[in-house]
Amino acid sequence: MLFYDTPDPAPNPRRVRIFAAEKGVALPTQTISIAKGEHRGDAYLAVNPLGQTPALVLDDGEVLTESLSICRYLEALYTDPPLFGATALESARIDMWVRRIELRLMVPVGAIWAHTHPFMARVMPHQFTDFGESNRPLVDRALALCDAALGETPYLAGEQFSVADITLLTTIDFATFVGLTVPEDLVRLNDWHRRVSARPSAKAV
Ligand SMILES: N[C@@H](CCC(=O)N[C@@H](CS)C(=O)NCC(=O)O)C(=O)O
Structure with a gap:
């Protein structure tokens, strides 16, 4: 997996960072600087045509965007502690x-x-x-x-x-x-x- 992240104050990638940290999961990460406009560069648009972070590239090349959807995926892989509820x-x-x-x-x-x-x-x-x-x-x-x-x-x-x-x-x-x-x-x-x-x-x- 490769996690495309943007530092603070970007709230959506941070959501995934906190979620992964609560799970004790270290995601291989590449930083995209919004301040430098890297999210609108060809290299990143090839990953996420929406030009937004975060994105998570899976081992088979599929790309998940939407911070909450990435969190849901991590929840299914790493069940403990449950962060989407146990009942x-x-x-x-x-x-x-x-x-x-x-x-x-x-x-x-x-x-x-x-x-x-x-x-x-x-x-x-x-x-x-x-x-x-x-x-x-x-x-x-x-x-x-x-x-x-x-x-x-x-x-x-x-x-x-x-x-x-x-x-x-x-x-x-x-x-x-x-x-x-x-x-x-x-x-x-x-x-x-x-x-x-x-x-x-x-x-x-
Ligand atoms: N609903 C999306 C929102 C993604 C989003 O808006 N990301 C911001 C960073 S926090 C971004 O990439 N902004 C740059 C832009 O929209 O041009 C999610 O939760 O992942």
């Missing part, structure tokens, strides 16, 4: 939270990034600033939803650390890079963030 209910809860984070948090964070951030002004043909700004309340709402869930259980989707926590951690850290903050009064979410950031996997490079 039907755990799996459904984890899937529910991953979808909520992707759709309710990452989508508005991505819109704020694309349409308001000065870095993106260099690559976006036109920034719709009002649209970007209009996404800020959606971020606040999604963070409050997570904070409420963390009042019930130590991890986002239950008693065990899961890929839902990995998805939330990588998204919040990217949001912080974009200039957003987790409000201090979301005490449970801030506490959760300290706990999961202290796991060795959070530092996986």
